[in-house]
Amino acid sequence: MHLRKAKLMFFWVRYPSSAVLKMYFPDIKxxxxxxxxxxxxxxxFREFYYxxxxxxxxxxISEGMKTPDDLHVAGDSELYRVLNLHYNRNNHIExxxxxxxxxxxxxxxxxxxxxxGKDNEQSWKKSIYKVISRLDDPVPEYFKSxxxxxxxx
DNA sequence: TTGGGTCCTG
DNA sequence: CAGGACCCAA
Numbered sequence: 001m002h003l004r005k006a007k008l009m010f011f012w013v014r015y016p017s018s019a020v021l022k023m024y025f026p027d028i029k030x031x032x033x034x035x036x037x038x039x040x041x042x043x044x045f046r047e048f049y050y051x052x053x054x055x056x057x058x059x060x061i062s063e064g065m066k067t068p069d070d071l072h073v074a075g076d077s078e079l080y081r082v083l084n085l086h087y088n089r090n091n092h093i094e095x096x097x098x099x100x101x102x103x104x105x106x107x108x109x110x111x112x113x114x115x116x117g118k119d120n121e122q123s124w125k126k127s128i129y130k131v132i133s134r135l136d137d138p139v140p141e142y143f144k145s146x147x148x149x150x151x152x153x
Numbered sequence: 154t155t156g157g158g159t160c161c162t163g
Numbered sequence: 164c165a166g167g168a169c170c171c172a173a
Contacts (some may be wrong), residue, residue: 003164018157036156037165043158044164129159 001025001034003041005149007087010045011099013136024143045087050125052082053103057110068108068115073100092152102135 002025009016009024018035021042028034056079060071073079075095083103084095109128118124142148 015158032156039157040165047159123159125159 001028001038001041002149004089004092005143006038006041007045007089008093009139009143010042010049010087011093011096012139014042014046014049014102015133015136016042016139020139024139026144027146048086049083050106050129052079053106054110054114057107057114060107060111061114065111068111071104071107071111073103073107075100079103096137098135098137102132105135106132 005025006021009021013020018039021038022028022030022035025038057071065071080095084091088095106128109131113119113124113128142151145151
């Protein structure tokens with residue numbers, strides 16, 4: 001399986017269905033195991049992502065930010081450095097504009113929840129996950145190219 | 154029963 | 164990231 005490619009796809013989709021994933025890996029002969037592994041990868045990707053988002057949101061609050069509208073993520077921010085290092089290690093591709101939007105929305109969702117003290121409730125993150133799951137974008141066609149990874153180098 | 158998903162580990 | 168426990172919907 002192509003871990004690097006899967007990570008890059010995360011910039012477009014956070015909750016891809018197994019059916020969609022399979023379409024973007026035409027060179028893989030899928031079976032129960034590797035499909036489960038691929039799905040598991042995205043679950044792990046999300047975990048890392050949400051941990052960063054929560055951390056950043058709490059930091060903003062601790063620094064005195066009062067409204068989620070003030071929450072903007074600069075392209076040169078520490079948050080981006082971390083995310084890029086994780087999903088786009090060697091800067092293979094340019095981070096799509098929509099991902100920046102998704103990150104901003106995610107931060108604001110966490111901000112509102114934490115600021116409102118919702119983080120003390122049972123499964124307060126679930127509602128946030130639901131919102132973010134609706135922000136997936138279509139993955140570029142070129143990801144289906146057989147020599148996708150080679151073209152990156 | 155399965156196939157996702159999350160949470161928590163290692 | 165992989166494993167495994169556990170939950171939920173189909």
